[in-house]
Amino acid sequence: MASRTHSLLNRAYERLLEREIDGAPTHVAVIQDGNRRYANEHGQDAADGHRAGAETTEAVLDWCAQIGVEELTLYTFSTENFDRSADERDHLFSLLEEKLREFADAERVHEREVRIRAIGETDRLPDDLRDAIDYAETKTADYDALQLNIALAYGGRAELLSAARDVARTVETGDTTPADIDAETIERRLYAGPARDVDLIIRTGGDERTSNFLPWHANGNEAAVFFCTPYWPAFAKKDFLRAIRTYESREQSWRRTRARRALALVRAVGGAELDEARAIVERFREYLPRGELDGVESNTNETEPTTAD
Incomplete structure (x- = not known):
């Protein structure tokens, strides 16, 4: 009885939030934090937490499509994550490979015309995962209704350093002069992937920091930021809608x-x-x-x- 009442209250709250939302941000970026802590609190292995988090990812993709978000970027594996144990990395890479192929073949992905892209130093990833990335990108290359960017082996500082070094090389060879360097010069050398600036960053798990995520596309655009306490596997639609409401309040201000x-x-x-x-x-x-x-x-x-x- 208590569970049913809780479910009814949650649904009523979701409907209230939906009525309060007039529109949607164009580009939402998510830092999916808390998979391991969620698993630990439930007496599970880290692998179980990552798999539970993958289910939330699928739900968020549906919610974005429902309210009209045009681009979703997920911070799935950072450059710092290479420091994790080999067993955890291997399981996560295997899960990512499985989910990328599953997404690429999913009927709802094709019905909603979702384009899948990977951003980051993907050459550092295992061959099987890189093959899955190629498969997903090729299968969805012609779509443009909703773009899904999967940040893999990604680090914002590394991205900017790479772009700066590339520009420095063109100056050294005489192909560019310092006076010619502008924002577009840098943007052309960032990781291929995001099609537009970030409007809203969501971080789960309780930490209030953006962790080197999309500094050019988010900080440069003064993106709204929504921090919440639920771990990523427990992130619910009401949390997502609260994040959208935060973005709208900031835009109105x-x-x-x-x-x-x-x-x-x-x-x-x-x-x-x-x-x-x-x-x-x-x-x-x-x-x-x-x-x-x-x-x-x-x-x-x-x-x-x-x-x-």
């Missing part, structure tokens, strides 16, 4: 701040020559209380607003 800055410009300088400021106020007026617009309504409506960047 950012829009409100930008609108207020534009409003201050209009008030300080006058509306006639501030087309961009007027456009921002118009674009984000729904995020400002009516009272804040007093005295500038006539200015912001003097001319047709232009499109803000």
Whole structure:
């Protein structure tokens, strides 16, 4: 009886969260932490924790598709994870190989047109796992509805160092000058995989740090971050929806701040020559209380607003 009541309350809470969400972030990145601790608390081996975590991964992919997320990146195996015991690594590599092939053949993956990509120093991985990566990438190469990036042998600092060294070599050979180096120069040399900047990072397991994960795509975009205590195998849909709500709250706050800055410009300088400021106020007026617009309504409506960047 208690279990049924708990289940009903969880479902009611999920429905409440779903009603509170207006949209979805374009790109969600997840640090799947806590598999081993989950297994230890349940008297199991680390291998059991990783397998339980794989089931959560499948569920999260479904949730992303349901709310319209276009890209999901999973921090599955970091460069630091090579320091783990050989037995644990071997089991994890075997599980990843199994799941990649399973995903590549899954009907729901093809129905939802999920494209699978691996990012990281994949040449460091065992041959069987690399073959599974090639299989999954080839089978889903033509899809673009939802991109699933699996970060394997990945380290954000290593990625940036590799890009910097590559640029330095082009400067040394005379193919590039320091003055020519810009953001696009670096981006072209990052690991192939992510198609867009990260909007939201989720980390399970209780630790409040992003652990060197996608520093260029996430930190550069000032991504929202959601930390939660459940271990990855226990991560539930309500936790996922709470993360999405956190992202939306942050976006609303950012829009409100930008609108207020534009409003201050209009008030300080006058509306006639501030087309961009007027456009921002118009674009984000729904995020400002009516009272804040007093005295500038006539200015912001003097001319047709232009499109803000």
